[in-house]
Amino acid sequence: MMISLLRITYLPLILLFSFGQLHAQDQTSVIIENLNQVIRPIGSLDPDSGFKELEFLKTGLKSKRIIAxxxxxxxxxEFFQYKDKLIRFLVLELGFRAIAFESDFVSVEYLDEYINGKQQEMMLKNGGFPLxxxxxxxxxxxxxxxxxxxMSERVHIYGLEARGFAGVIRELLDAGPDLPEEIKAEMVRFWKKEYALLTAADISSIKGMLGVLRAAKLPEVSPKKNYQYQINLLEQQLIRYGKENRGYRDEYLAENVSWILENTPQKQLVLWAHNLHLYKGTTNGFPTMGAHLQQKYGPDYYVIATDFNHGNANVFVKEGKGFSLKSVYYPELMKPKSFEFYFKQCKFKNFVLDVNEAIEIPVLHSFFSKKHxxxxxxxxxxPAVYPLVVAKNFDLILYFNETSANK
Structure with a gap:
């Protein structure tokens, strides 16, 4: 009798659970079915293989001011390889001539000299660029x-920030031979000291020199040799020192994007950075670089994000008191709370997803308007995952089901 009562009691719960599972499966199938209507297959990842799957973007991207x-x-x-392909597409097909990297300004300056024939070797003098x-x-x-x-039609590349102080200070020292000797000596002492060992007094000392450096009226030869801009980079780094989680970095990255954009002849820029800097929301309660750029440029700011389901990546892994660069495997995401759970079930393993086109379909509008x-x-x-709303933050997604660490 007791067994029968238990069966009667739990049967509705079992049926409700089963119905919930079936409903969830139906919803997943509907989402995937609609995704399959809008995704475009990625062919060869080889940058030399042509741009067939990107041709549909030519009209819409040509007028954008910033393509991220x-x-x-x-x-x-796979990300770096395909971004090489995108760079070639934007240069050859759409005429973009300026590329800015989430990297050290001075380091990228040397690489710009390489691609413009002023340096024979591909030198990386100050780190900060994924060479x-x-x-x-x-x-x-x-x-x-x-x-x-x-010269007027050549591509130039730029770094978006100062990584540490050494590179910018060396450049300023080389440019300002008439600076007072005591200022020069202090600058030399400052850039030779280990970044992590700088004291509050050190920071205060170099801040005090900013006025002298600005008054020295160092030459403004070109956007690539604009020393007033490099003084700005130095000041930004001084303000940021020890305050990494207060939104300063993204604010300054956005300022520097605008400066570079306005100092290029065509007033158009390709921007290379991490998804989380480019997306149009907030992190730790502060606007991202992308949020600042979206506010300033509106629809002229266009974001192409990359995504993957599983695979290896070279990342810094904490070991004792330091970090080591290692290849780490990230397993498949198995739960419906992630976008990759749906993407991996689509008909193409690697694909292009035009978010603005997808959200015209009601099912996908609802899906991409919810946080996953x-x-x-x-x-x-x-962190390995981040909750976000795709519809508000990205314009295009390049998805790769399985990836490998860069070479």
Missing amino acids: LGEATHGTH VAETKRMLIWLKAYNMEKP DMRLIGGQEQ
């Missing part, structure tokens, strides 16, 4: 392209 190329990790082969096999191949292509063009987790891994191992 994102990456879900800083260490994925790996994939980006080396891109730089070699850019150099070959530039060597066939007059997405792969967003920076230079370090964690």
Whole structure:
């Protein structure tokens, strides 16, 4: 009798649970079915293989002022390889001539000299740029392209910030031989000291020199040798020192994007950075670089994000008191709370998803207007996922089901 009562009691709960599962499965099937209507297959990842799957973008992107190329990790082969392809597409098909990287300004300046024939070696003097096999191949292509063009039609590349103080201070010292000797000596002491060991007194001392440096009226030869701009980078880094989670970095990155954009002849820019800097929301309660750019440029700011389901990436892993660069495997995301759960079930393993086109379909508008987790891994191992609303933050997604670490 008791067993019968238990069966009667729990039967409705079992049926309700089963119905819920079936409903969830139906919803998943509907989402995937609609995704399959709008996704376009990615063909060869080889940058030399042509732009067939990107041709549909030509009309819409030609008038954009900033086209941002994102990456879900800083260490994925497929992302860097395909971003090389996108760079070539934007240069060859749409005439873009300026590219800014989430990298050190001085380091990228040397690489710009390489692609413009002023340096014979691909030098990386101050770190801060992912000089790996994939980006080396891109730089070699850019150099070959530039060597066939007059100066007015060549591509230039820029770094968006100062990484540490050494690079900018060396540049300022080289540019300002008439600075007072005591100022020079203090600047030399400052850039030779280990970044992590700088004291409040050190920071205060160099802040006090900013006025002297500005008054020295160092030359403004070009956007590539604008020393007043480099003083701005130095000041930004001083303000940021020890305050990494207060939104300063993204605010300054956005300021620097605008400065570079306005100092390029065409007033158009390709922007290369991590997805989380490019997306149009907030992190830790502060606007991202993308949020600042969206506010200023509106629809002229266009974000292409990258995403993956599983695979390896080169990231910095904490070991004792320091970090080591290692290849880390990220397993499949198995739960419906992640976008990748749906993407991995689509008919193409790798695909292009035009978000603005997709949200015209009611089912997908609802799906992309809700917060789900997405792969967003920076230079370090964690965090691995980040909750966001795709419809508000990205315009296009490049999805790769399985990835490998960069070379």
